Amino acid sequence: MILNASGCLDALTAPEVAREFDAFVTKTVTPLQREGNAPVRIAETDVGMLNSIGLANPGIDTFLADVLPRLLDLGPPVWVSVGGFAAAEYADLCARLERTDAAAIELNLSCPNVAAPEDEATAIVAAARAATGKPLFAKLSPALPDLPAVALAAAAAGADGLALVNTIRGLALDPATLRPRLGTAAGGLSGPALRPVALAAVHTCFRATGLPIVGMGGVETGAHALELIAAGASAVALGTVLFADPGAAARVREELAGEARQRGFADPLAARGVAHADLDGAPPGPVVRVADGARKRSAQVGLKV
Numbered sequence: 515m516i517l518n519a520s521g522c523l524d525a526l527t528a529p530e531v532a533r534e535f536d537a538f539v540t541k542t543v544t545p546l547q548r549e550g551n552a553p554v555r556i557a558e559t560d561v562g563m564l565n566s567i568g569l570a571n572p573g574i575d576t577f578l579a580d581v582l583p584r585l586l587d588l589g590p591p592v593w594v595s596v597g598g599f600a601a602a603e604y605a606d607l608c609a610r611l612e613r614t615d616a617a618a619i620e621l622n623l624s625c626p627n628v629a630a631p632e633d634e635a636t637a638i639v640a641a642a643r644a645a646t647g648k649p650l651f652a653k654l655s656p657a658l659p660d661l662p663a664v665a666l667a668a669a670a671a672g673a674d675g676l677a678l679v680n681t682i683r684g685l686a687l688d689p690a691t692l693r694p695r696l697g698t699a700a701g702g703l704s705g706p707a708l709r710p711v712a713l714a715a716v717h718t719c720f721r722a723t724g725l726p727i728v729g730m731g732g733v734e735t736g737a738h739a740l741e742l743i744a745a746g747a748s749a750v751a752l753g754t755v756l757f758a759d760p761g762a763a764a765r766v767r768e769e770l771a772g773e774a775r776q777r778g779f780a781d782p783l784a785a786r787g788v789a790h791a792d793l794d795g796a797p798p799g800p801v802v803r804v805a806d807g808a809r810k811r812s813a814q815v816g817l818k819v
């Protein structure tokens with residue numbers, strides 16, 4: 515299954531691109547409209563892209579009234595990414611989405627400056643879980659000091675799956691002036707530099723939680739996607755690559771099938787978790803049993819536990 519990464523594709527401007535995906539993930543929606551950060555908000559570097567969009571979005575009221583109906587009309591199932599500043603805000607966003615045809619909800623938990631990430635994740639996911647029966651995916655930052663502990667906390671609080679990874683903080687300077695190139699100075703780094711970071715995150719969280727994982731971070735080819743699946747992902751999302759190659763979904767899907775076949779796998783998902791096997795032994799697999807509810811809700815959106 516190939517999805518887009520949140521914030522990297524405007525489906526209403528490029529509907530034919532969005533239809534190439536097995537599900538469309540929205541940009542993160544917040545309770546109130548946000549203008550986002552002052553320009554410059556995007557800067558290319560030699561290892562990826564820096565952005566400081568700042569969660570610009572129309573807010574949940576306009577999103578529900580004007581945006582979501584048009585996204586649902588496009589065809590692919592719509593996953594709505596939500597973000598807030600407190601558990602109650604996430605719960606409210608989920609409650610309002612409960613009455614829509616959104617297929618799943620991604621909780622954008624990638625706040626870089628929280629004091630106790632496990633407690634925070636527990637509070638947000640538990641509040642969201644109480645507000646919705648829809649499949650819930652927790653999207654985490656790879657910069658968390660103990661990522662698998664936060665993933666476990668999210669799982670225990672009722673997350674049905676994980677989305678890994680969000681961007682990591684980076685800074686680019688103008689070579690002539692030696693001043694920051696982004697309006698906010700530092701921003702979120704995405705693209706090729708994130709690939710090994712994403713692989714490590716998926717690998718460790720698969721082991722810790724057994725939950726289905728949407729893997730992302732620098733995926734540009736089918737070989738990159740297969741690596742994330744081998745680390746434990748059940749689906750792969752494309753982000754930064756779409757800015758250079760909007761048709762990447764169809765290409766990566768085809769390459770992925772070929773890369774899997776070449777290695778003797780009947781289909782790409784047959785390679786799920788093989789990075790956890792030693793070279794001549796059976797895969798040790800996840801160390802926990804996934805709750806029945808999570809298993810059922812993940813299957814609902816086509817994701818393998």
Ligand SMILES: Cc1cc2nc3c(=O)[nH]c(=O)nc-3n(C[C@H](O)[C@H](O)[C@H](O)COP(=O)(O)O)c2cc1C
Nearest residue numbers: 519520521542565622679680704705731732753754
């Ligand atoms: C311009 C831009 C905007 C993004 N906006 C969001 C967002 O609104 N919510 C979110 O959870 N992630 C957002 N992300 C992060 C991506 O969804 C993804 O996690 C990250 O870019 C890593 O994947 P990639 O290397 O394939 O781009 C954004 C990334 C970029 C480049």
